[in-house]
Amino acid sequence: MVGRLTALLAALRTGRLTLPYPYQPAPAPRSYRGPPVFLDDCIGCGACTYACPAGALSLRYLAGDDVVVLEHSVARCIFCMLCADVCPMEAVRRTSVYELATDNPAELVQRLEHRPAHCADCGAAYSTLRAVSEAAGRVGGIQRYMLRCPGCRAVEVASVIASSRRGGGLA
Amino acid sequence: MRDPPPGETLAALLRLAGLRDCREEGGGVVYCRAGAGEGIRAAARLHEDSGCRLTTCLAYDYRLVDGSFHVVYVFDCPRLGRYIDIDIAVSDSSIDSLAAVLETMQCKWCEWEIRDLYGIGFRGHPGRGRLVLPDSWPEDYHPLRKDAPSRPPRLERPARRRARGPGLPLGPYHPALHEPEYFELEVEGERVKGVRYRGFFVYRGIEKLAEDRFRAEQVPFLAERICGICGFVHSTTYCMAFERAVGIEVPERAKYLRSMLLEIERIHSHLLCTAVMLHAAGYDTGFMQLMAVREEVMSVAEELTGNRKTYSANTPGGVRIDPDDSLVREAVERVSRAAEKAVKLARSFLEVSEVYTRLEGVGVLGRRDAWRHGALGPVARASGIDVDVRRDHPYAAYGSLEFEVPVRDEGDCLARYLLRLDEVLESASILRQIARSIPRGPVVNRDYDYAELRVGQAASEAPRGECIHYVITGVSGRLWRWKVRAPSYNNIPLLELMLKGYLVADAPVIISSIDPCFSCTDRLIRVKRVG
Numbered sequence: 001m002v003g004r005l006t007a008l009l010a011a012l013r014t015g016r017l018t019l020p021y022p023y024q025p026a027p028a029p030r031s032y033r034g035p036p037v038f039l040d041d042c043i044g045c046g047a048c049t050y051a052c053p054a055g056a057l058s059l060r061y062l063a064g065d066d067v068v069v070l071e072h073s074v075a076r077c078i079f080c081m082l083c084a085d086v087c088p089m090e091a092v093r094r095t096s097v098y099e100l101a102t103d104n105p106a107e108l109v110q111r112l113e114h115r116p117a118h119c120a121d122c123g124a125a126y127s128t129l130r131a132v133s134e135a136a137g138r139v140g141g142i143q144r145y146m147l148r149c150p151g152c153r154a155v156e157v158a159s160v161i162a163s164s165r166r167g168g169g170l171a
Numbered sequence: 172m173r174d175p176p177p178g179e180t181l182a183a184l185l186r187l188a189g190l191r192d193c194r195e196e197g198g199g200v201v202y203c204r205a206g207a208g209e210g211i212r213a214a215a216r217l218h219e220d221s222g223c224r225l226t227t228c229l230a231y232d233y234r235l236v237d238g239s240f241h242v243v244y245v246f247d248c249p250r251l252g253r254y255i256d257i258d259i260a261v262s263d264s265s266i267d268s269l270a271a272v273l274e275t276m277q278c279k280w281c282e283w284e285i286r287d288l289y290g291i292g293f294r295g296h297p298g299r300g301r302l303v304l305p306d307s308w309p310e311d312y313h314p315l316r317k318d319a320p321s322r323p324p325r326l327e328r329p330a331r332r333r334a335r336g337p338g339l340p341l342g343p344y345h346p347a348l349h350e351p352e353y354f355e356l357e358v359e360g361e362r363v364k365g366v367r368y369r370g371f372f373v374y375r376g377i378e379k380l381a382e383d384r385f386r387a388e389q390v391p392f393l394a395e396r397i398c399g400i401c402g403f404v405h406s407t408t409y410c411m412a413f414e415r416a417v418g419i420e421v422p423e424r425a426k427y428l429r430s431m432l433l434e435i436e437r438i439h440s441h442l443l444c445t446a447v448m449l450h451a452a453g454y455d456t457g458f459m460q461l462m463a464v465r466e467e468v469m470s471v472a473e474e475l476t477g478n479r480k481t482y483s484a485n486t487p488g489g490v491r492i493d494p495d496d497s498l499v500r501e502a503v504e505r506v507s508r509a510a511e512k513a514v515k516l517a518r519s520f521l522e523v524s525e526v527y528t529r530l531e532g533v534g535v536l537g538r539r540d541a542w543r544h545g546a547l548g549p550v551a552r553a554s555g556i557d558v559d560v561r562r563d564h565p566y567a568a569y570g571s572l573e574f575e576v577p578v579r580d581e582g583d584c585l586a587r588y589l590l591r592l593d594e595v596l597e598s599a600s601i602l603r604q605i606a607r608s609i610p611r612g613p614v615v616n617r618d619y620d621y622a623e624l625r626v627g628q629a630a631s632e633a634p635r636g637e638c639i640h641y642v643i644t645g646v647s648g649r650l651w652r653w654k655v656r657a658p659s660y661n662n663i664p665l666l667e668l669m670l671k672g673y674l675v676a677d678a679p680v681i682i683s684s685i686d687p688c689f690s691c692t693d694r695l696i697r698v699k700r701v702g
Contacts, residue, residue, distance in 0.1 A: 006519040007456050017463055029470070033477035053389035080392050080483040085491070 027096070033079045034095040036072065037110070041091035044068050044114035044128035048083035048092065057083060061116060065125035068114040074100060075108045119149035126150065181251055184221055188213040190257065197415050199564055200254045200628045207266045210259040214244045215272045223248040223255065225273065226545055227661070228281040229641055230289045231652040232317045236624065240291055244269060245639065249563040254628065265292030276664035277545035288315040303371045305329065315379055341678055343372055350689040354678070361674050366667040373693045378653050386648040387413055387621070391485045397655060398691045399480070400443060403436050404633040405655065406485040411566060412642040413487050416627025419619045425489035427609040430568040431499070432475070432482060433631070434598040438510050439468040440634035441591040444686040445517050448588055451679040452529040457520040464516065467509040471502045489615030503606040507599040514592045530585040534669040534681035537582060545661040548636020550685050553590045554582035560632035574601050584684040621648055633658050635686050657691030
């Protein structure tokens with residue numbers, strides 16, 4: 001009997017806890033990790049696409065290598081914010097949004113378009129113009145290797161080594 | 172549990188077991204290599220005579236490195252503060268079964284799983300059919316082998332099986348169980364006479380996924396999703412195993428923050444379990460009131476880490492959050508107050524005689540069974556087994572914190588209920604110590620080099636018991652092997668012993684009293700958030 005009274009008292013003391021949500025907004029705390037938003041400071045370097053554990057981010061070369069698209073899919077995102085941790089431009093902002101349900105799947109995707117950088121040797125798109133110029137700014141000027149795609153860089157390094165060899169066992 | 176002879180040392184123990192090729196690594200793990208026959212003999216001797224017991228076994232495919240599979244039997248030696256791993260190279264795809272010698276549940280399950288996933292035969296193993304894979308899975312397809320085809324096979328519809336005898340099905344979908352698992356109860360009138368268990372309905376190969384697709388520093392985010400309740404335990408244990416493998420020093424402040432989040436998680440997990448026990452006993456007032464108090468703990472976690480449950484706070488080398496001192500103090504104060512309030516409430520519910528009689532003397536697990544079959548966590552401690560990884564093998568900041576390990580002897584549902592409440596109070600006291608003594612400094616150490624083919628093993632005390640992660644680093648930043656052994660993996664088979672002899676109506680109460688986490692056991696990726 002005593003126990004039942006205790007429970008009754010506890011229930012009365014607690015009162016009603018249910019909120020009249022959604023008729024009244026129930027904002028998440030400021031520290032809540034909602035989906036990230038990618039700002040215009042993005043240079044399209046792709047660091048976030050490499051870090052993302054969920055595969056929610058991709059950097060793709062479209063329209064015959066004429067445009068580079070950074071795409072973020074909220075549907076795949078796990079809101080871990082590793083993209084913000086690795087971004088060299090601080091171009092990823094955390095939001096506290098949680099009402100993400102939609103009947104339009106396109107709303108779940110954010111796209112940022114960049115102009116690609118083309119390799120000075122083979123012409124293939126390998127990065128974005130903004131990423132190359134940002135890199136040049138950070139090391140104090142354009143370096144020869146920056147204008148070439150990783151493949152052509154490797155070929156150039158190899159041919160420099162080969163041409164500097166004199167004698168030795170292998171031709 | 173027999174007391175070890177006085178003055179026993181690690182060296183004496185290894186000599187007794189006949190293990191010669193041993194080396195001790197960080198974290199108190201002793202790795203021993205042994206041949207097949209000698210290894211099984213040593214394992215049997217360790218389990219029976221030494222104050223150590225088998226906690227799990229695992230396998231890894233090392234054919235590309237040294238030409239053979241390896242089976243590792245992991246022993247917990249709480250008095251010596253060590254784990255002893257017996258690593259047996261399997262050259263001809265079958266070895267003698269240890270389960271046939273020991274006749275214990277945890278060994279039966281872990282060898283059975285290896286047989287399913289690696290195709291290693293265990294001669295004399297008592298299990299028939301499949302444990303993890305579906306019954307219609309092809310015989311020659313072993314998914315965790317390194318040369319397994321990348322696509323799953325087309326499965327035939329399983330043949331309909333008729334229950335043997337008067338079997339009463341409980342699950343796979345049952346209103347009192349919440350997760351997919353299947354118990355077939357053999358009954359005589361209202362009494363349970365025997366139990367057959369079929370689980371792993373949601374096995375999705377999360378370990379294989381990590382080995383194939385994730386880099387080592389991304390795995391914590393996957394590990395965290397193994398469990399819908401105690402995810403932080405898994406990401407912490409993974410990080411510790413990886414840190415030991417590669418040799419990363421974790422800053423002191425990060426250790427304290429890990430301990431803090433682990434204790435917050437233990438409090439909300441224990442409150443959930445007690446609430447669910449009341450629900451299974453038919454007392455929903457108690458369930459609602461406890462869950463209401465638990466909500467406070469969840470919102471503190473949200474304010475500290477940015478989410479109620481999936482904290483995303485761990486990374487190899489430390490943590491990703493750095494709350495300031497006032498936030499830590501306030502969070503600890505709120506959680507501790509909520510914990511004390513909840514414990515008072517939960518104890519008062521036992522004064523309702525219907526609740527008390529549903530728990531008292533029901534589902535008794537004896538001390539000897541609990542020790543031999545590898546019961547873990549609150550299930551073991553409520554049956555008089557004094558083990559706790561936090562004290563026996565200190566990790567995170569537990570070495571510098573003071574706390575009691577509550578132990579009870581009754582072994583029934585009531586003991587497990589009360590024990591968890593005692594632990595909630597201990598956790599609150601640990602949290603207050605952390606708020607007083609947390610050091611300042613960096614929270615993450617990223618200054619490390621990846622090392623290839625190194626082994627690391629870590630254990631932690633999850634709310635449900637000892638959680639073990641075993642990591643072998645691979646090439647190009649990936650893992651060669653990642654093994655997860657969640658505590659419910661050892662506790663669930665013990666339900667066969669606990670259910671026998673009690674009423675069918677007690678089954679949901681008994682099952683919820685071990686706080687089973689079927690998704691941990693099956694290692695699924697659970698996307699549903701709790702709470």
